[in-house]
Amino acid sequence: MEYTIQKLASLAGVSTRTLRYYDEIGILKPARINSSGYRIYGQEEVNRLQQILFYRELGVGLDSIKEIVTAPTFDGARALREHREKLLEKREQLDLLITNVDKTIALTEGRITMSNKEKFEGFKKKMVEDNEKKYGKEIRDKYGKESVEASNAKVMNMTEEQYQEVTALAEQIHTTLAEAFKKGDPAGELAQKAADLHKQWLTYYWKDYSKEAHAGLAQMYVDDERFTAYYDKEQPGTAVFLRDSIHIYTGQKN
Amino acid sequence: MEYTIQKLASLAGVSTRTLRYYDEIGILKPARINSSGYRIYGQEEVNRLQQILFYRELGVGLDSIKEIVTAPTFDGARALREHREKLLEKREQLDLLITNVDKTIALTEGRITMSNKEKFEGFKKKMVEDNEKKYGKEIRDKYGKESVEASNAKVMNMTEEQYQEVTALAEQIHTTLAEAFKKGDPAGELAQKAADLHKQWLTYYWKDYSKEAHAGLAQMYVDDERFTAYYDKEQPGTAVFLRDSIHIYTGQKN
DNA sequence: ATACACCTTTACGCAACGTCAAGGTCAATA
DNA sequence: TATTGACCTTGACGTTGCGTAAAGGTGTAT
Numbered sequence: 001m002e003y004t005i006q007k008l009a010s011l012a013g014v015s016t017r018t019l020r021y022y023d024e025i026g027i028l029k030p031a032r033i034n035s036s037g038y039r040i041y042g043q044e045e046v047n048r049l050q051q052i053l054f055y056r057e058l059g060v061g062l063d064s065i066k067e068i069v070t071a072p073t074f075d076g077a078r079a080l081r082e083h084r085e086k087l088l089e090k091r092e093q094l095d096l097l098i099t100n101v102d103k104t105i106a107l108t109e110g111r112i113t114m115s116n117k118e119k120f121e122g123f124k125k126k127m128v129e130d131n132e133k134k135y136g137k138e139i140r141d142k143y144g145k146e147s148v149e150a151s152n153a154k155v156m157n158m159t160e161e162q163y164q165e166v167t168a169l170a171e172q173i174h175t176t177l178a179e180a181f182k183k184g185d186p187a188g189e190l191a192q193k194a195a196d197l198h199k200q201w202l203t204y205y206w207k208d209y210s211k212e213a214h215a216g217l218a219q220m221y222v223d224d225e226r227f228t229a230y231y232d233k234e235q236p237g238t239a240v241f242l243r244d245s246i247h248i249y250t251g252q253k254n
Numbered sequence: 255m256e257y258t259i260q261k262l263a264s265l266a267g268v269s270t271r272t273l274r275y276y277d278e279i280g281i282l283k284p285a286r287i288n289s290s291g292y293r294i295y296g297q298e299e300v301n302r303l304q305q306i307l308f309y310r311e312l313g314v315g316l317d318s319i320k321e322i323v324t325a326p327t328f329d330g331a332r333a334l335r336e337h338r339e340k341l342l343e344k345r346e347q348l349d350l351l352i353t354n355v356d357k358t359i360a361l362t363e364g365r366i367t368m369s370n371k372e373k374f375e376g377f378k379k380k381m382v383e384d385n386e387k388k389y390g391k392e393i394r395d396k397y398g399k400e401s402v403e404a405s406n407a408k409v410m411n412m413t414e415e416q417y418q419e420v421t422a423l424a425e426q427i428h429t430t431l432a433e434a435f436k437k438g439d440p441a442g443e444l445a446q447k448a449a450d451l452h453k454q455w456l457t458y459y460w461k462d463y464s465k466e467a468h469a470g471l472a473q474m475y476v477d478d479e480r481f482t483a484y485y486d487k488e489q490p491g492t493a494v495f496l497r498d499s500i501h502i503y504t505g506q507k508n
Numbered sequence: 509a510t511a512c513a514c515c516t517t518t519a520c521g522c523a524a525c526g527t528c529a530a531g532g533t534c535a536a537t538a
Numbered sequence: 539t540a541t542t543g544a545c546c547t548t549g550a551c552g553t554t555g556c557g558t559a560a561a562g563g564t565g566t567a568t
Contacts, residue, residue, distance in 0.1 A: 291563085
């Protein structure tokens with residue numbers, strides 16, 4: 001089966017310009033050129049285009065795609081992981097922007113307007129803080145938020161098997177925590193085991209683990225009543241107990 | 255106080271090229287040009303540049319900034335709200351990308367690799383579904399996720415006053431719902447009032463309200479045990495009752 | 509006088525195509 | 539057979555917000 005440029009274009013859902021461009025930059029050359037100078041593509045090119053579009057959909061740049069599709073031994077998984085990191089950073093940036101835009105809207109609508117200069121100064125300072133501060137409340141809010149996001153965004157992504165594992169883990173945490181709570185010592189062996197299980201459970205939801213984030217999340221269990229209600233369901237005080245256990249486990253002082 | 259181009263540039267933390275570009279596109283012209291053709295900026299221009307950079311930090315395009323700073327009566331707040339919408343869309347897109355990248359990584363790492371074509375087909379289908387399907391489970395997941403994100407991202411952003419209002423609303427929902435639950439009819443007046451209050455409450459968290467989203471969130475109260483635990487705290491069955499009330503309120507059939 | 513920092517305009521480059529423009533090719537029809 | 543209309547070709551400019559030379563004039567301290 002052979003395709004002219006438009007046939008291939010409509011098959012793949014791209015423009016002919018795109019295909020000419022891909023030819024131009026050398027990531028997808030036609031199988032041959034006919035006597036009239038027309039580009040003719042074959043099955044191999046169809047497959048290759050699919051690969052290209054696949055990575056393109058993921059937002060990978062064409063130069064990276066070029067490496068992937070031209071070098072057959074290229075580590076596609078690693079490239080994807082790196083790309084993923086970039087996406088996460090981008091989202092962080094976006095979240096920051098949105099938060100600041102929200103704040104600005106609130107300011108301009110609500111209050112007696114500050115002078116532009118004041119606004120600008122405060123804003124600038126805030127941006128720097130957001131970007132540079134590494135610990136403390138700011139970051140805890142962030143981690144807490146991330147955790148909730150992740151639990152929603154990533155849970156859909158689990159295999160059936162993983163889902164079973166994480167459910168089993170949650171059950172273990174539950175029983176261990178209940179026993180530990182009866183003993184009453186958040187530094188005790190059982191409580192620390194519960195904290196450890198909780199950490200393992202977390203790794204199913206978080207892209208990477210940090211003690212600060214773990215401690216922050218634990219604090220959120222106490223601060224957010226929806227989580228408190230869940231953990232205190234059988235034994236009131238369990239949420240606080242779990243937080244204390246985790247803070248000891250992570251060596252956090254707050 | 256007068257500034258040459260480099261003085262102003264270092265003062266504001268931008269390049270001289272940027273200032274020349276701003277001159278070129280007409281958003282910041284120097285106060286005057288001296289006898290040697292040098293650009294000379296005054297205090298007014300300093301202020302204006304601060305405004306420009308302020309909006310630029312928020313990711314607003316220079317053409318929009320031009321409208322904002324040149325037309326003194328321009329509705330800056332409205333522009334910001336529109337910009338905010340764009341940012342939210344971008345984040346949606348990003349979340350989609352991240353989810354798909356995650357899936358791909360999981361596939362390539364975990365399982366016997368599918369043929370590229372298979373992968374591509376499934377992937378393509380998924381993207382289309384994500385983008386085009388408007389109702390059903392997919393969208394419910396999405397709305398549910400948004401709600402959780404929003405509650406975390408926006409709550410920090412409320413004024414003290416708003417916070418009081420939303421807390422009072424939550425309390426009202428709680429008492430109204432408890433009474434309605436005793437009557438037992440999710441279509442009854444009290445239950446519908448609770449649903450209406452819940453809608454009002456939601457508007458503090460959601461950028462825009464839709465019946466589908468409201469109904470979807472209600473379903474999540476039943477599906478996610480953390481929320482169920484919260485609503486069933488005093489009267490088991492309240493979460494289901496609230497869901498039913500809201501589904502009647504929104505005219506949802508599921 | 510020379511060096512050196514500063515200023516000017518002009519113009520290409522960047523990512524990934526969209527969008528004309530000007531012209532050749534192919535198959536079907538009047 | 540000539541014409542139409544759909545399809546193909548190669549340029550080449552426009553998009554965003556500057557970075558980065560290049561080529562040349564100005565200011566001032568030594």
